[in-house]
Amino acid sequence: MPQADWLSRLLQIITVTGQLEICCSYGAPWRLAKSQCAAHEIPYHIVLNGRTVIEFLETDTETAKELVGGDIILLPHGSAYVLHDGSGAPAGPTDVRQGSGGWAFKKNSGPGERLDMLCGRFFIGAPHDRLIRNCLPAKLVVRSIEGLAGDDTGSASNHLANLVALMRMEATSDKPGGDAILRGLSSVLFTLVLRAASESESAPEGLLALTSYSRLAPAIAGMFGDPTRHWNLIDLADLCGMSRATFARHFQDKLGRSAADLLTDIRMSLAANELKKPTISIEVVAESVGYQSVAAFRRVFIDRTGTTPAQWRRLARERASK
Numbered sequence: 001m002p003q004a005d006w007l008s009r010l011l012q013i014i015t016v017t018g019q020l021e022i023c024c025s026y027g028a029p030w031r032l033a034k035s036q037c038a039a040h041e042i043p044y045h046i047v048l049n050g051r052t053v054i055e056f057l058e059t060d061t062e063t064a065k066e067l068v069g070g071d072i073i074l075l076p077h078g079s080a081y082v083l084h085d086g087s088g089a090p091a092g093p094t095d096v097r098q099g100s101g102g103w104a105f106k107k108n109s110g111p112g113e114r115l116d117m118l119c120g121r122f123f124i125g126a127p128h129d130r131l132i133r134n135c136l137p138a139k140l141v142v143r144s145i146e147g148l149a150g151d152d153t154g155s156a157s158n159h160l161a162n163l164v165a166l167m168r169m170e171a172t173s174d175k176p177g178g179d180a181i182l183r184g185l186s187s188v189l190f191t192l193v194l195r196a197a198s199e200s201e202s203a204p205e206g207l208l209a210l211t212s213y214s215r216l217a218p219a220i221a222g223m224f225g226d227p228t229r230h231w232n233l234i235d236l237a238d239l240c241g242m243s244r245a246t247f248a249r250h251f252q253d254k255l256g257r258s259a260a261d262l263l264t265d266i267r268m269s270l271a272a273n274e275l276k277k278p279t280i281s282i283e284v285v286a287e288s289v290g291y292q293s294v295a296a297f298r299r300v301f302i303d304r305t306g307t308t309p310a311q312w313r314r315l316a317r318e319r320a321s322k
Contacts, residue, residue, distance in 0.1 A: 009225060013273070018122040018189065025115070028086075030092075042074055046071075046119075051069070052085065070145060073139060074193055075138070100174055122186065137206055142193050207255065209255070223236070227289065233260075285309065
């Protein structure tokens, strides 16, 4: 694994699953409202053809954005929003047919511009959802592009186009195994969207912005690669060739949080994984994620998850037995 491949390390720590929920084929006017998701859910939409306006509710910044064919949007913070054709006209009735894989086919008879879109969501269990929310912006838009030439054929955007074409084929073919295939493809979709965002010239804030600011990459690689090490600000600053004050300022500016905060989230995600193993004591788990004091580990774990390590272990065991 490349030293700076924090994305692979992140996806080793957490488990991302996904499911397709709706295949849309609308003619304007139409409207699709989505309420706020649970903390562990990330909605996604893939615009296959046509265009849509996504209007964000309860936001202090951008309130609406137009998406066109080839655009993929993830909403990592799960805020409420509305998708519509932008005309302002009242939407007519929608016909709904249930597919064999559990997703719905929604179609209307609107006479205006048509939209084809795939809608679904990703699921990330606690406390990993906190790590993801803090690593990603509230909305993440990337573009899948087919037919690129030269070196661009290996780009994440081109891979996304091929993946989306396969997802569309499986969603509409109604063949045996389609649901299992789409769930597997959803995990790949999540990874490729994050890669495409990090490759873009205007990478968003958070970890995805590291491509355009590589000076912090050694510190990120160090924390993800060896999170149990007793990192301090001086060590991380030295990795990046900066003074302590300069490193702290740049880290906060570029990632929107401190290095200590990110490191704690990484450690608690690892601890949650280790607590699922019944033969490992809480003391050993605490030490394995860099804590010499069980009491200190317990305090931080409660702060990040809302439960004690023992309660988390019991809940994890109950979930596994269902």
